Amino acid sequence: MTHRSPARGRPAAFRRTRADHQTEIAEDYVELIAELMEERGEARGTDIAQRLGVSNATVVKTLKRLQDEQLIRQEPYRAVFLTDAGQKLAADGRRKHAIVEAFLMALGVKPDVARIDAEGIEHHVSADTLDAMERYLRHQSTNKSD
Numbered sequence: 183m184t185h186r187s188p189a190r191g192r193p194a195a196f197r198r199t200r201a202d203h204q205t206e207i208a209e210d211y212v213e214l215i216a217e218l219m220e221e222r223g224e225a226r227g228t229d230i231a232q233r234l235g236v237s238n239a240t241v242v243k244t245l246k247r248l249q250d251e252q253l254i255r256q257e258p259y260r261a262v263f264l265t266d267a268g269q270k271l272a273a274d275g276r277r278k279h280a281i282v283e284a285f286l287m288a289l290g291v292k293p294d295v296a297r298i299d300a301e302g303i304e305h306h307v308s309a310d311t312l313d314a315m316e317r318y319l320r321h322q323s324t325n326k327s328d
Contacts, residue, residue, distance in 0.1 A: 206305040209275040210234070211244060212253055215262055216272040224261035278304040278312060285315040288322055 214233055218225035231241045245262060248254045253268035264272060282303045286296035307315075 207244060208248060208251065208253060209271060209305060211248055212264060212268045212272040213275045213279075215254065215264055216269065216276070219264070225263075226261055230262070275304065278307060281312055281315050281319070282307060284319055288319060 211230065211234075214230055215225040218229055218233075222229070227238060227241045227245060230245075231238045234241070245254060245256060248268070249256060252265055253271060255263045255265055279300050283296045283300035286299055286303075287293055291299065
């Protein structure tokens with residue numbers, strides 16, 4: 183069995199982590215916007231700021247970036263709406279979060295801790311790892327019903 187030097191994979195790992203951080207805020211915002219729209223029928227900047235615990239100025243700046251990336255639509259002093267791309271990103275984020283949270287709970291992590299930990303992990307989990315988590319959960323579910 184050959185072992186790879188841990189240092190060899192670091193540049194790729196760091197690049198991936200930096201890329202993940204770039205999309206993390208966008209994912210959090212579009213997920214929250216989708217949640218607010220379901221709860222209240224609209225998402226307003228002040229509600230986003232309150233839920234995220236950030237200033238209105240931070241929200242305005244981030245929403246501008248999300249609009250430039252064509253993830254949201256907004257008009258001055260109006261609610262924020264997700265574009266099709268924003269809706270897809272929100273759905274993908276919710277799916278990842280649900281899988282990671284369920285996986286952590288299947289390992290015995292308390293639900294409140296799993297929910298918080300999943301919030302960070304969901305942004306950095308690879309598709310391969312997410313697929314493995316999902317397979318594990320399906321396997322666990324199949325074994326419980328036997």
